[in-house]
Amino acid sequence: MTATDLPMPAPGGLDLVPTTDETQKAKDYTSDQEVRWCPGCGDYAVLASVRGFLPELNLKRENIVFVSGIGCSSRFPYYLDTYGMHSIHGRAPTIATGLAVTRPDLSVWVVTGDGDALSIGGNHLIHALRRNMNITILLFNNRIYGLTKGQYSPTSEVGKVTKSTPMGSVDAPFNPVSLALGAEATFVGRALDSDRKGLTEVLRQAAAHRGASLVEIFQDCPIFNDGSFDVLRKGDDVAERLLELVDGEPIRFGNDGEYGVVRSATGGLEVARIADVGEDAVVVRRAGEEDPTQSFALSRLSDQDLTHTVTGIFRKVDRATYDDGARAQVEAAKEQATARGDDLAALLRGKDTWAVMPEPENEQ
C-alpha cells in the first residue's frame, strides 16, 4: 500500500458551479410551499437570511441542492426553490456525499439539527468533516428535540428537565464546534439565528470555502426551549457574553472593549480584564492557522452556559477534498484507459480464454 499525492483543491467552494448574469432576488428562492414552523421559531430568521443571501452567489438556481435529515430544521429544503431532498434521520451527509462526489457542478448544502447531526447522525457528520467533502452543513442547534415534542438533545445542558428526563438529564452535552474541530473540519463557524448580518457573513465564507464547512446556528425553539439563547440577545451584559471573532485583530469584547482573551496558565485561553493584564497580552485572532489549538480553546472559553460565547469563523484552512481527489483518480484512470484503448469487450474477455469450436459434422 502506497500513499500518493492528492491534487490540491480548486481555490473556491463554488468555482465549478455555473453562474448566471441574471439578477436574483430572495423571492426567486422562495418555493410555493407554505412554511409550517411554529410562530416565533428561529428557523424563520435563518430561512430569511439564506433566501436573502443565496442571490449574492450568482449561481444558477438549478445547480443548488439542499439536503436535510429529519427534524424541524430539516423541513428547510421544502421552502427553497432549489433542488432538494428531505431524507432520513441523520443521513443527510451521506446523501450529500454521493451527490458532491458525482456532481462537481452543484453547490451542495446540508441542513440538520442538534439531534439529527449529533445523535443519530454523529458518525456521518464526523466522517464528512474528516473527508473534507465539498459541502456546507448548517447545524441548527436549539438544544432540544422539537419535532418529537420536547425531549433533551445531545447539546442540552446537564440537568435539563424534559418529558423524557423529569428528574433532569444526566448526560454531558457535546460542544459542536469542539467536535467539528476534533473531526478535522477545515471550516467551522457559528452565528446566532437573529443576527442576520453575522450569519450572512459566516454563510458567505462557508460557501466560498472548498471542502466541508460546518456552521453552527444557535436557534430558538419557542415551544420546548423558549428563550434558551436570550442572554445573548438582550440585557445589559450581552456585550460581555458575545465575542465576535475578527481575523487578524486582538480578541477584545465588552461594552467598551474592556475584556480580552489571553493565554491561561494551563495552556488554553481565558477571559481577562485588559486593565489587569495589559493590551499586549490579548491574543490576536488567526482563523487560517493550520494548528487548531487557538480555535479549539476559543470553542471552550466557557462552559456551554453561554457565559462567554464566541461567534464568527473558528477555522478556515485549505486541505485536499475527498470529492476533488476521487474525481481526479477517475479522470486519470479514464485517460489511461483511453490511451491503452481499453474497452468493455476486452475487460469481459480477460487474459485467459479458450475457444469452443462448433461440433464437426459427421463424415459419411
Add this chain to the structure above:
Amino acid sequence: MSTDTAVGPAGREVRQTHRVVIRFAGDSGDGMQLTGDRFTSEAAAFGNDLATLPNFPAEIRAPAGTLPGVSSFQLHFADYDILTPGDRPDVLVAMNPAALKANIEDLPHGGMLIVNTDEFTKRNLAKVGYEANPLEDDSLEPYTVHQVAMATLTRGALEPTGMSKKDAERAKNMFALGLLSWMYHRGTDATEQFLREKFAKKPDLAEANILAFRAGWNYGETTESFAVTYEVAPARLAEGTYRQITGNLALAYGVVAAGQQSGLPLFLGTYPITPASDVLHELSKHKGFGVTTFQAEDEIAGIGAALGASFGGALGVTSTSGPGVALKSETIGLAVALELPLLILDVQRGGPSTGLPTKTEQADLLQAMYGRNGEAPVPIIAPQSPSDCFEAALEASRIALAYRTPVFVLSDGSIANGSEPWRVPDVDDLPDLSVTFATEPNAPDGSGEFWPYLRDADTLARPWAIPGTAGLEHRIGGLEKADGRGTISYDPDNHDRMVRLRQAKIDGIPVPDITVDDPHGDAEVLVIGWGSSYGPIGAACRRVRAAGMSVAQAHLRHLNPMPANLGDVLRSYRRVVVPEMNLGQLAMLLRARFLVDAHSYTKVAGLPFQAEELAGVLTDAVKGDLPA
C-alpha cells in the same frame, strides 16, 4: 469414474474419465485456495467444464493445525456440462491431520487419498484428537492412500536456492499442485507463467514456487507409486469464447457493463463485508470505465451516498451481505419513496446476526421482500450460478433504471466465491440501458410547473429530473407525496392511492415466464428453487431421470415480481417440492400467493445442497413420499 483404459508412456496406465472431483484441504496458511484456483485455471484452459466450491473459516489465520483452521477447495471438472462442484471428492489431498480428519468422511470408499506425511507428528495428531496415527493403523484401509512427504521433498528441491527450511516448506502447496497436474495430464507452462507474474516483484519466491511445482510433477513421473494417470477430455460446450469466472467477479463486471450500457456514471457506495468485499475490490480497479467507488464509514453511509449519486443522475449501487441489508433498510425504504434507481447487491451468508460470514445461505429472501417499514415493494433478482451474476446485474439495472426503483440482487457465498466457465458475451448483444432525463415542465394543467410524481402511463415510473436542469427545481423526500404534483400530502385518500401505485408499479414490471424442464412431459413432481441451488437441483433431476423416473424442474430468477405464469405452472403438477437453504421462505411465499401445497425441503448447513441428497428427496417425492 473410469471408462476407457489405455497404456501410456513408460508402461503406465492412462484412464479416460468423464469427470473428476478433487478436494485440496489444508491449514488456512497452506495456500489451499490458491492451489485450487490454479488447478481450476488449468482445467479451464484445457477446456473442461468445471465448478468450484471454496470453503474456508472466517478467521484469517485460525491456530495452525487445528480443525477450525482447515481450509479446503473442491473442484469438479468434466468433459460434459456439469452443474455442481460435486458432492464428494474422488481425490482428497490432505496437507495435515486436521485436514484429514475434517474431510475423510466425505471421501467415498475406494477414493484416492494423497497425504502430506510430514505434518503427521505426535503433536499435530494430538491437536485434533487422533490417539493413533491413522497412517499407521488400518483406519484408512478403505481408500487408495498415497503417502508423500511433501514438505521434505519440497525442502530438498529448494535446497539449491539457499532458502531457510521454513520458507522452503511453505511452497509445498505448489508441490501438491505439480503432482496433481501430472496425474491429470495438465501442462506446466501456464502455471509457471502465473507464478512468475504473481511474484513479479519477488523473483526468488517465483523461482522457489516453480521449483516446488516441478518437483511435484517430477515426483509423479519418476516414482512408481502412481501406477495410473487420468485424462478428462475437453467438454463439448456451446460454441464460443470462454473464460473462468467467479460470482463476485461476474457481478462486478455486470455492474461495469450496466454503467457502459446506460451511459451513466457508476457510483458504488459500500462498506467492506464478507463475502461481498470482492465486488468493491474489483470495481475499484475499473475507474477507467467511469466507476467511482466510495468506501463509506458504515453500511448506511454506503447506501446513502449511492442514493445521493442516483439523485444526481448516476447509477447508484451498494454491495453488502445480510447484516448490511439490515442496516440499509431505512434507506431502501427512502429509495422506494423517492422512486430513484438503486442497485442493492446482497451476497448472502449464514445468519442470523454475524452468523457464518464465510458460509453460504439463502435466508435473506424475506428480508429483501419485506424487511422495511410500511408497504415498500422492491424487485428481487437471484442469479443461479457464478457466471449468471453478470446477467442478473444487467437485468437488475434495467429494472432499476426503467422503473426508478431500488432492486435487489440476491447472490450468495457459494456462487460469489465459486467459479465456472463463462461464455463471454458479445458486447454488441448487451441490452441498451440508456435513460432519458426529464428536461421540460410537465404539469398537465399547463401551469409550466414540474410535477415530479406524474407517472408514465405505461411503466408508472416517475420522471427523473436531475439537479442542474433549469425550470425543474423540485423537492423530494420520505414524507408522503401528493400523486402527481409531489408536494407533501397527508391526505388519507392520496396515501391509499400512492401505496397502491407504488405496489402496482413493481407488480407491473414485465418479467419472462418461468420455463419448465420436463423432458418427457409426464412428470407429476415439480421441483422449484431459486438462486444458487439451481446446480444441485438440476444435477439431482438428472440422477432421478437417469434412474428412469420423471421429474420437472423450474427455477425462479425473478422473485419479485414473480412470473405471470407461475401459478399455472405450480398448479399443473400433483406435487411441488421447494428445496431451499433456509427454513422455507420461498415455499411460504408460494403457498401464500398461489394456495398450492408446496413442500419445503430445507438445509442450513452453510454449504450448498448435494445432488445425491436432493436426488433422494425427489425420488421419494416421485414415489409419493413428500418432505414433511
